[in-house]
Amino acid sequence: MKVLRWYGAQDIRLSDVPNAVHKDNEVLVQVAYCGICGSDLHEYQDGPHAIPCGAMHPVSGHQAPLTLGHEFCGQVVAVGDQVSTVKVGDRVAIEPEYRCQTCRYCKSGDYNLCESMGFIGLMGDGGMAEQVAVPEYMLHRLPDTVSYRQAAVLEPSAVAEHALNRSALKPGSRCLVIGLGPIGLLLIMLARLRGITDICAVDISPERLHKAQQLGAQHTLDGRQPDLLMQLQQLSDGGYDSVFEAAGSQTTFTTALQAAKKGGEVLLVGLMGDISLDAFDLVNREVRLQTSVGYRNVYPTLISHIAEGAFDPSVIVTRTVGLENALSAGFDALLSSKEQIKVLINPNPSLNEQEHQFHV
Incomplete structure (x- = not known):
């Protein structure tokens, strides 16, 4: 499958890698959209800042080189044996914060302060890819009234x-x-x-x-x-x-x-x-x-706001690009022009075409 992989500052490559494999407590997601975040731009310009180099992240078990992207959503295409909250075919948004689930902060519900805090797409392979394996606890099912385009902007929201x-x-x-x-x-x-x-x-x-x-x-x-x-x-x-x-x-x-x-x-x-x-x-x-750092316990509220028509975060999206031109038309465009605000990468055009027909 194709991914955008970070190797170092000024070195992000469109790469062919083996298909993602999910564990028993993970879900395999076909990515609909993935937003380019300011954190991604910093890693591209002069990183590493958050990307682990030389040592594995304690929760993800990954280090550079890795696939970027933490603002993403998509469709479930496979589930692990221990997964019970979603099924194949579900449309989902990803809340990308890693949780060790054992430290004092995770146990108290303040999981955004986890002692091993990190984000999929910065500390582990993320959503600038055709498919990605995601821990079950990161997933939020999307109602039919929330589009992928809206869900892709849930993370900055x-x-x-x-x-x-x-x-x-x-x-x-x-x-x-x-x-x-x-x-x-x-x-x-x-x-x-x-x-x-x-x-x-x-x-x-x-x-x-x-x-x-x-x-x-x-x-x-x-x-x-x-x-x-x-x-x-x-x-x-x-x-x-x-x-x-x-x-x-x-x-x-x-x-x-x-x-x-x-x-x-x-x-x-x-x-x-x-x-x-x-x-x-x-x-x-x-x-x-x-x-304020990250977020906790806000995705359900935001999804409800969108589903009810009270809030549409997709109004800040200024451009959608494919994986193949994400560097020039995405990363470089955001760095060179303030006219671009939120750029979404579309790794699977057919998935979004189907949804567009459904929502229209």
């Missing part, structure tokens, strides 16, 4: 939903989202779904600012403006209740802290390394600094 769950945001709150990649845009959509109407969005891309406005942001601001902070203070009457930092840079982090009101909060959703902050100012204004 889960990141946004978990961040909102970690926040103190409630109807009537003022909300600021800095960074309008897929997560930032999904934060806006899901905040609106919670009844939040006073949302400001900041980015440097005109295309993404326009998209944020379409998705429900009341105000949009170019982050390069020299008076950005003054504008944010005016729009928020002195500061935002909740600020979501979804860009991942020192500049945007500093802006997020400065834009929070006294007693407000800053949620770090974007990934970044070492940063500095004015702790004196943070303490003086009692600003809470909160973090």
Whole structure:
């Protein structure tokens, strides 16, 4: 079968590998769509960051080279002897976090904090492939009213939903989202779904600012403006209740802290390394600094929202590509143009053609 395999920085290859084989507690999934995530782009640009090299991941048992892709969905084509929750033919979304199921965090239900945390497609062979073997606990069955195209964007939606769950945001709150990649845009959509109407969005891309406005942001601001902070203070009457930092840079982090009101909060959703902050100012204004990683127990809620027609994450999809041109038309396009937001890889065109006919 064909896969997109990571061998090193700037070295992702379309490869022919033996067909995937599932274990007794696994399911073999024919992949419908797999999204390209910012994490995948980082691994492509200058990895490894999360990909295990030189030692096996303790849960997956894999190391590089491995097949990328953790934002995926598809159809069950085979099940292991111990599998009881899905059957052949089921349409499924994958919640790609590995769980050791024995550590204190897994036992308490906080499985996104597993001591051996990791993601299929980063720490084990993932969904940029025609087929992939997946642990049963990762699977969520899809109702007929949820398309594969929508299900392929469930994973970044889960990141946004978990961040909102970690926040103190409630109807009537003022909300600021800095960074309008897929997560930032999904934060806006899901905040609106919670009844939040006073949302400001900041980015440097005109295309993404326009998209944020379409998705429900009341105000949009170019982050390069020299008076950005003054504008944010005016729009928020002195500061935002909740600020979501979804860009991942020192500049945007500093802006997020400065834009929070006294007693407000800053949620770090974007990934970044070492940063500095004015702790004196943070303490003086009692600003809470909160973090969010991955997700837990949010997929059923999101699937219900989609099935009911309340939420459609596929509106952020800007392009669909095949495995054979995923590097040039997917990875490279995302790195070179802010017009591309979410690109989906389609390893099995016939599977999606059948679904399109069904949903039409």
